[in-house]
Amino acid sequence: xxxxxxxxxxxxxxxxxxxxxxxxxxxxxxxxxxxxxxxxxxxxxxxxxxxxxxxxxxxxxxxxxxxxxxxxxxxxxxxxxxxxxxxxxxxxxxxxxxxxxxxxxxxxxxxxxxxxxxxxxxxxxxxxxxxxxxxxxxxxxxxxxxxxxxxxxxxxxxxxxxxxxxxxxxxxxxxxxxxxxxxxxxxxxxxxxxxxxxxxxxxxxxxxxxxxxxxxxxxxxxxxxxxxxxxxxxxxxxxxxxxxxxxxxxxxxxxxxxxxxxxxxxxxxxxxxxxxxxxxxxxxxxxxxxxxxxxxx
Amino acid sequence: xxxxxxxxxxxxxxxxxxxxxxxxxxxxxxxxxxxxxxxxxxxxxxxxxxxxxxxxxxxxxxxxxxxxxxxxxxxxxxxxxxxxxxxxxxxxxxxxxxxxxxxxxxxxxxxxxxxxxxxxxx
Numbered sequence: 001x002x003x004x005x006x007x008x009x010x011x012x013x014x015x016x017x018x019x020x021x022x023x024x025x026x027x028x029x030x031x032x033x034x035x036x037x038x039x040x041x042x043x044x045x046x047x048x049x050x051x052x053x054x055x056x057x058x059x060x061x062x063x064x065x066x067x068x069x070x071x072x073x074x075x076x077x078x079x080x081x082x083x084x085x086x087x088x089x090x091x092x093x094x095x096x097x098x099x100x101x102x103x104x105x106x107x108x109x110x111x112x113x114x115x116x117x118x119x120x121x122x123x124x125x126x127x128x129x130x131x132x133x134x135x136x137x138x139x140x141x142x143x144x145x146x147x148x149x150x151x152x153x154x155x156x157x158x159x160x161x162x163x164x165x166x167x168x169x170x171x172x173x174x175x176x177x178x179x180x181x182x183x184x185x186x187x188x189x190x191x192x193x194x195x196x197x198x199x200x201x202x203x204x205x206x207x208x209x210x211x212x213x214x215x216x217x218x219x220x221x222x223x224x225x226x227x228x229x230x231x232x233x234x235x236x237x238x239x240x241x242x243x244x245x246x247x248x249x250x251x252x253x254x255x256x257x258x259x260x261x262x263x264x265x266x267x268x269x270x271x272x273x274x275x276x277x278x279x280x281x282x283x284x285x286x287x288x289x290x291x292x293x294x295x296x297x
Numbered sequence: 298x299x300x301x302x303x304x305x306x307x308x309x310x311x312x313x314x315x316x317x318x319x320x321x322x323x324x325x326x327x328x329x330x331x332x333x334x335x336x337x338x339x340x341x342x343x344x345x346x347x348x349x350x351x352x353x354x355x356x357x358x359x360x361x362x363x364x365x366x367x368x369x370x371x372x373x374x375x376x377x378x379x380x381x382x383x384x385x386x387x388x389x390x391x392x393x394x395x396x397x398x399x400x401x402x403x404x405x406x407x408x409x410x411x412x413x414x415x416x417x418x419x
Contacts, residue, residue, distance in 0.1 A: 086381035086398040097402040
């Protein structure tokens with residue numbers, strides 16, 4: 001014959017089992033029907049535990065829902081804001097494209113004006129890049145990123161990016177060397193590969209401390225890669241994964257400007273191409289970023 | 298023989314910028330601030346060789362404008378869409394090209410060159 005204690009223990013275990021999955025069959029009548037005061041207390045305690053847990057669960061799911069809504073509102077705002085910015089930038093870009101020629105016609109294009117025009121042009125390009133980054137973020141988070149591939153030479157794509165950065169590298173004091181390679185033909189989304197190389201190179205210049213920067217391309221069987229190497233501030237091991245995440249940056253924002261989006265966007269783009277992006281780095285020695293993508297000839 | 302381009306955009310600065318740029322490069326330009334104004338100009342007999350069309354405009358959007366001209370004799374005029382919106386699926390005829398804002402002058406002229414043939418009529 002089971003003792004009253006045994007029965008109580010079994011009952012308690014059964015209720016704990018129920019409570020752990022969010023149910024509870026204890027009623028006030030059951031509590032009142034218990035024989036002694038301590039059993040009543042135990043049963044009442046279990047019921048209270050269940051109610052506390054349920055309240056916690058509801059609160060948690062309400063918070064989660066609130067959080068989801070907030071993220072959605074943020075993404076919506078980002079999308080609208082980034083697109084609103086594009087129209088004024090279009091006007092700026094077109095006006096600035098045309099000004100040097102106009103000034104030259106009027107004989108007003110002296111050295112000083114040329115220098116100022118170049119500064120304006122650089123800043124408009126920077127603004128364009130920032131807005132493009134925001135647009136990309138909203139495209140990626142809403143799952144609307146699409147690639148358009150064409151037959152192209154990877155070496156040529158990366159070389160043209162390196163050439164474009166000649167002036168920027170010079171201004172920062174870094175020499176920029178492109179390690180030449182025979183053509184690597186394949187199916188590539190030219191503008192997206194350009195964008196990733198552009199991001200890596202602008203990082204190399206920004207964090208490169210004015211030291212030499214090298215860019216290169218390699219082919220290995222079905223895959224090909226390009227890399228950007230600097231000898232700048234480097235990235236501590238504990239940050240080397242984090243930098244590829246959204247809004248994350250290893251360098252302090254008090255010293256280095258930026259949205260913390262470049263490498264995240266790059267990783268999303270490279271992964272959409274079926275490739276990988278990785279970094280080897282040591283503090284004060286510099287970083288080598290390598291992008292490996294399928295050949296797809 | 299001048300290639301005539303109609304610029305339809307509700308942003309007056311962008312319209313003005315495009316007009317100056319196009320006129321300097323030998324194009325004839327007419328402007329409309331919206332779909333209805335463009336339809337009025339077209340109805341008045343001004344037939345361009347190409348239309349540069351913004352999509353997001355108050356009152357009559359670029360999409361609505363395209364729907365209105367699609368099945369008329371105006372539907373043969375090539376249209377280059379200028380948009381800041383991210384996802385534009387397949388272009389509805391007679392849209393031929395898509396310029397994503399911001400675009401530079403080289404991209405603009407390349408798109409125009411691919412679409413516009415000078416008026417063949419005498």
